[in-house]
Amino acid sequence: MTTMKEQEKIQEQFKARMNEDDLLNCMRCGFCLPTCPTYIESGYKESHSPRGRIALMKAVVDGVIEPDEDFERSLELCLGCRACEPVCPSGVNYGHLLEDARDIINQNKKHSLPVRIVRKTVFQGLFPHPNRMRGTVGLLGFYQRSGIQTIARKIGFLGLLPESLATMEKVLPKVPTMKEMKNRPEYLPAIAEKVHRVAFFSGCLMDTMFLKTNDATMKLLQLAGCEVVIPQNQVCCGALHGHSGEKQTAKDLAKKNIIAFENLNVDYIITNAGGCGAFLIDYDHLLKDDPDWKDRAKDFKEKIKDISEVLVAVDFHQKVKLELPPQVITYQDSCHLRNVMKTASAPRVLLRAIEGAEYNEMKDADRCCGSAGIYNIVESEMSMVMLDYKMVQAKSSHATTIVTANPGCLLQMQLGIEREGLSSKMRGVHIVDLLIEAVKQA
Numbered sequence: 001m002t003t004m005k006e007q008e009k010i011q012e013q014f015k016a017r018m019n020e021d022d023l024l025n026c027m028r029c030g031f032c033l034p035t036c037p038t039y040i041e042s043g044y045k046e047s048h049s050p051r052g053r054i055a056l057m058k059a060v061v062d063g064v065i066e067p068d069e070d071f072e073r074s075l076e077l078c079l080g081c082r083a084c085e086p087v088c089p090s091g092v093n094y095g096h097l098l099e100d101a102r103d104i105i106n107q108n109k110k111h112s113l114p115v116r117i118v119r120k121t122v123f124q125g126l127f128p129h130p131n132r133m134r135g136t137v138g139l140l141g142f143y144q145r146s147g148i149q150t151i152a153r154k155i156g157f158l159g160l161l162p163e164s165l166a167t168m169e170k171v172l173p174k175v176p177t178m179k180e181m182k183n184r185p186e187y188l189p190a191i192a193e194k195v196h197r198v199a200f201f202s203g204c205l206m207d208t209m210f211l212k213t214n215d216a217t218m219k220l221l222q223l224a225g226c227e228v229v230i231p232q233n234q235v236c237c238g239a240l241h242g243h244s245g246e247k248q249t250a251k252d253l254a255k256k257n258i259i260a261f262e263n264l265n266v267d268y269i270i271t272n273a274g275g276c277g278a279f280l281i282d283y284d285h286l287l288k289d290d291p292d293w294k295d296r297a298k299d300f301k302e303k304i305k306d307i308s309e310v311l312v313a314v315d316f317h318q319k320v321k322l323e324l325p326p327q328v329i330t331y332q333d334s335c336h337l338r339n340v341m342k343t344a345s346a347p348r349v350l351l352r353a354i355e356g357a358e359y360n361e362m363k364d365a366d367r368c369c370g371s372a373g374i375y376n377i378v379e380s381e382m383s384m385v386m387l388d389y390k391m392v393q394a395k396s397s398h399a400t401t402i403v404t405a406n407p408g409c410l411l412q413m414q415l416g417i418e419r420e421g422l423s424s425k426m427r428g429v430h431i432v433d434l435l436i437e438a439v440k441q442a
Contacts, residue, residue, distance in 0.1 A: 002109055009108040010067040014060045017104060022097055025090040026054045032084035037368045038077050041385050047074045050084035050094050057101055075101055079375055080243055081335035081368040096285055099242055106245025123246045127204055127236045128253060134181045137208035141175030164380045171414035176211045188218055188228040195225035195314050199266040203276050204236040210407050216436040217272040217307050224316045234260040239279035243373055254283045258300045268305040272432055274334025274406035277341050280304050306337060307432060308346035317353035322438040324354050330362040330399035332413055334406035338366055347405055347431055354438050360397045371412035391416040402428045
């Protein structure tokens with residue numbers, strides 16, 4: 001609970017830091033309402049809509065209301081999916097407002113000791129340090145391979161966890177060994193005729209827990225005629241920090257990544273995770289107030305491309321035969337890939353090009369699945385409501401394969417499949433893993 005003194009500090013910072021032009025640009029037209037999952041699932045509660053949250057932010061800036069617990073709760077419940085932005089006729093940068101508001105609250109609110117320890121451990125001690133990330137994920141690998149996982153399941157230890165986390169444990173990918181995580185390439189030549197020189201943003205979780213997906217991504221780029229540079233001094237994109245009120249650390253990470261990529265003489269910087277890509281492409285906003293970095297951030301931003309966009313641009317799906325055994329495929333949009341990076345058609349073009357497979361579009365494929373970074377952990381109840389709706393649509397598509405383009409979405413859909421008892425009939429897969437499978441089949 002925030003004290004009166006903390007509320008006063010928060011209100012002062014809102015007045016000083018919030019972008020009043022964006023707050024005033026909201027016309028209250030309501031175009032955002034049908035796109036907002038929390039507005040819909042809360043029973044059309046105005047304070048849980050983008051329009052309502054902007055009105056609350058403006059009221060705090062104007063001193064009309066206090067930034068109390070109800071105000072904080074409204075912001076906490078937001079997924080940050082940014083589905084409101086593409087439909088906004090005024091072009092309100094809702095995502096930027098939300099991140100600034102959360103940062104102000106976090107920096108001026110005194111958290112309890114356990115919360116402070118957890119936040120410092122995760123945000124400062126773990127994600128900014130690749131070696132520590134590998135070590136932590138390596139512990140998960142040890143848990144999976146040593147027999148401890150089998151014992152934990154047999155004795156019912158997982159029953160002590162919340163239901164969603166216990167189910168999530170079942171769908172986690174098999175973690176690579178420490179040797180595999182450390183032995184990463186720095187350069188890969190084009191296999192087909194060279195068309196581009198690109199750099200690959202490998203990420204933190206993607207290059208540890210989802211290492212095989214990264215390998216598949218790089219192989220696809222090689223087959224598409226790209227020589228690939230993988231800078232070893234790159235770090236976490238900072239998305240988790242930026243979305244959770246740790247903006248300064250996000251800025252520090254952004255600067256390290258800009259340094260890592262800016263002198264590589266590449267055409268594009270490739271990503272394969274919608275959440276990471278969307279934050280990378282926002283570095284120019286993140287560093288807009290820093291005269292030494294804003295132009296460098298803009299140059300960095302202009303090279304960011306999702307893997308699917310590049311593959312379609314070089315006609316990969318026409319030059320390379322893609323074929324799979326008979327199956328029905330549907331696609332679940334990554335919110336940030338679609339709403340921030342504006343990439344929606346490219347993944348579908350690639351999936352429709354796979355011979356032997358039938359593509360069926362899922363109803364409301366663009367609605368958030370409820371993953372949203374760590375949202376499915378900290379807001380499990382609302383997240384599961386969204387996942388239940390998503391699984392109804394997935395089943396209605398008659399899909400046997402649900403394809404995603406972001407690791408969080410992938411785990412969430414796999415969680416939904418497990419919860420529904422459909423693991424023998426349906427699978428979730430990252431798009432690059434499916435494409436590499438289709439290449440091998442061909």
